[in-house]
Amino acid sequence: MIKVVIIEDEAPARKKLKNYLERIAEPIEIIKEIETVDETQSFFETSPNVDLIFSDIELRDGNVFDVYRQINIEFPIIFATAYDQFWMNAFETSGIEYLLKPYSYSRFEKAWNKYISLKTKMEVNHNDIFKKLDVYYQNKLEIKPEYKEYIPIKSNSDIYFLKVEDITFIQSDYGVVFAYDSANKKHLLNQTTLKEIEEILNPTKFFKINRSELVNRDYIEKINRYTKNSVAIFIKSHILKTSQNNTASFNAWMGL
Template sequence: MIKVLIVEDELPARKKLKKYIESYPQPITIVDELETVEEVLEFFTTATDVDLIFSDIELRDGNVFEAYKKLAIQIPIIFITAYNQFWMHAFETSGIEYLLKPYSFERFEKAVGKYASLKSSMAVDNNNSVLQKLEAFLATKEEKVSKNYQEFIAVKTSQYTYFLKIEEIVYFQADYGIVVAYDAHTKKHVLNQSSLKVIEDMVNPSVFFKINRSELLNRNYIEKISRYTKNIVAINIQNSETVLKTSQNKTAEFNSWLGV
C-alpha cells in the first residue's frame, strides 16, 4: 500500500490524477488533498505519514517550492505541472519524476513504477532508511537528468485552461511584459509567462530562434527570407501576410542557425 498526498489546486487535474490512481494495479491510498502552499505547510506540522507526494508547482497562493524548501521535505515527489521551466528546481528538492500536463496514464504508471522500484531496491536497516537512500539517489539525479523540451504550453483564462502544441506555434511575441503566441491559423493567444526568456527555456533552440528583442520564431513556418536592409533580414511566414524582421545584431547568428 502506497500512502500518497495530492497537492493540486485545479479540480479537473485532481480528478484525472485520482482516476489514474484508481486504475493503478497496486493499491494506493490518498491521505489528503491540498490546494495551497499554506495548506502544505500546515499539513506537515502534524502529519508525516506519507510515502509519496503528487504535486503541482504553481498553486493559488504561490509556488510550492517555498513550502518544500522551508520544510526540508524528504518524501519523494512526483511533480505534475504545465510548466517546463521548473524541472531543475524539482530535482533540487525531493523530485523523482516530472510530468508535464497533459500526461498519459502510461507516463503516470511509469512515474509510480520508478518510486516502487527505488523503494524495493533499497533495504531498510537501522542506519539507512528508504528515505535516506532516496535522498542519496536524488543528490546525483540533477547531474544525470537531460533537458526535456515542452510539448504543450498552458493558457489560462478566467474560466478554463487550454493547451497549445508548441510545434503549432509560429512565433512568440513580447511587448511591455505581455507575451502572446500566434498559431498556424494566425490566432493570437495571450500567455501567462512574463518574458521571452521564460519561453526560451521551454522550447527547443534548434526549432525556435529569437530573431530580435521581442520575437521568437519557429523555423518550420518560414516560407522565405530576403534582405530588408544591409544588416536586417525580412522573414515571410507560410500562409500569412506576416513579415518579421531580424535585429541588426541577430542577423548573422540567424543566418548561421538556418545554415545559409
C-alpha cells in the first residue's frame, strides 16, 4: 500500500488528483489532505510514515517551501503547481517531478511511473539519488508553459475578448473577479477566484501582491514604501498595496 499525502488548497485540484490516483493500478492510501502551510509544518513535525507527497507550492497562507527549508523531508515529492519559476527550488528539496497546471492524465501518469521506477531501484542513500535527480533536471528539464493572450468575457448579449497585455491589474472581491485595462475600464471576468486567473497568466508579467490583487509589471508607474513591511504600487489612478507576507517576494520579482 502506497501512503500518499496531498498538499493542495483548491478543492477542484484535489478532486482531479484523487480521480487520477484512482485510475492507476497500484494500491494507494491517501493518509492526509492538507490545505495550508501551517498545517503542513504541523503534520511533518510528527514524523509521519509517508511514501509519496503531491504538493502545490503557493497555498492560501504562504509558500510551502517555507516548511521544506525548515524540515528535512525525506519522502519523494511530486510538485503540482501553476508556477514555473519554482522548479529549481523543487529539485533542491526531495522533488522528483514537476507538474505544471493544468496537467493531463498522461502527464500525471508519466510522473507516477517515474516514482514507481525510483521506488523499485531506490537505495538506502536517498540523498545521493535526489542529488542525481537535481543535476539531471538542471540539465534536461525544459518547461514551456503556454499562457493566454486573450481572456473571453461574457456580457449580456455576446462574448468579447480582453487582451491580457492590456490588463493593468486584477482584483478579487468575495468571489467576484474584475480586470482593469489600460483605459481604466473595469471588466467582470468569468472566473471566481484569483488562483484560476493566475494559472493562465505569465508569472513574469503578473504578480500576486496580496490575497486579492494581481498586478501587471508593465503598468507599474512607481513604488513607495507604505509601512515598514509593505509598499504602495501606483498604477494609473489606483494605489495598490502589498501584504506583509508578499512584500519581500514582490521586491525580488521587481529586481529591487
